[in-house]
């Protein structure tokens with residue numbers, strides 16, 4: 054109970070991107086392999102997320118919107134063991150408290166689906182409706198009943214870019230799921246979901262990056278490394294493109310960042326940040342989840358092994374390549 058409370062403490066829906074992240078994670082947990090996100094006005098007035106996952110059974114709908122209601126796990130220690138992304142059971146209740154929510158969902162066994170409307174935590178409608186299998190969440194007018202929170206939002210353009218960043222990272226971390234992202238009716242991202250990480254990199258980042266990456270591969274007793282590293286995008290002099298994923302999660306780790314940058318620097322003689330899309334697989338018992346999960350900052354018990362694997366698998370591959378020109 055305590056771990057749950059600790060984790061619950063800082064947990065708030067701060068902005069539209071948090072809604073999108075939570076609802077995508079739910080769709081992934083529901084085993085969807087196609088997820089579409091549509092937003093208008095940076096998600097402030099309109100977010101619609103459609104998945105083709107298992108749906109929510111009629112009798113589970115009301116319960117799903119209760120605080121601390123989860124059909125998943127269990128304890129914070131399991132965080133990086135479990136395959137499901139959600140575990141706190143507060144996303145739906147939090148979102149429903151501060152927005153107008155419409156849910157349309159159908160499980161494979163049912164003949165008809167359910168449409169459920171809840172606004173500001175107050176249930177409005179529950180009715181049968183014809184719909185495909187899977188789930189659609191429509192979130193309108195975020196913070197409509199908490200204007201003070203709404204004032205902290207940035208411009209629609211900025212909020213939309215936060216959402217785009219999150220979808221990019223989730224799409225890279227799930228190459229087997231097709232993601233489509235539309236903002237104000239324009240397609241911003243569309244991944245094939247064909248499972249090929251390089252194709253996904255191409256879908257998301259485009260030809261210039263995808264044709265300048267090299268594959269990184271390596272494994273030790275407890276650490277598997279797989280992914281791509283390449284030339285940074287000159288116009289972004291920051292770590293925006295330096296992303297890595299542990300056990301399918303986008304995370305931050307000082308150790309991994311340092312290993313990537315040192316290995317890259319030793320090759321290019323430059324201090325620029327590379328493009329990376331690197332997946333690490335590490336057993337949960339080596340990962341310290343003692344920190345707040347929404348900050349995505351994690352630590353390892355086998356620091357040297359993690360550092361060494363990342364550093365050497367990058368350095369070894371770059372040593373044989375001329376794909377990445379030194380930049381000054």
Ligand code: ADP
Nearest residue numbers: 079083117123124139140141142143144145188
């Ligand atoms: P958590 O994900 O931590 O369990 P949430 O508040 O995010 O909590 O969701 C509550 C419950 O609603 C989930 O445990 C799941 O059973 C159900 N649910 C939410 N979204 C979906 C979805 N897209 N497809 C199927 N079930 C869902």
Ligand code: MG
Nearest residue numbers: 075079139144
């Ligand atoms: Mg969830």
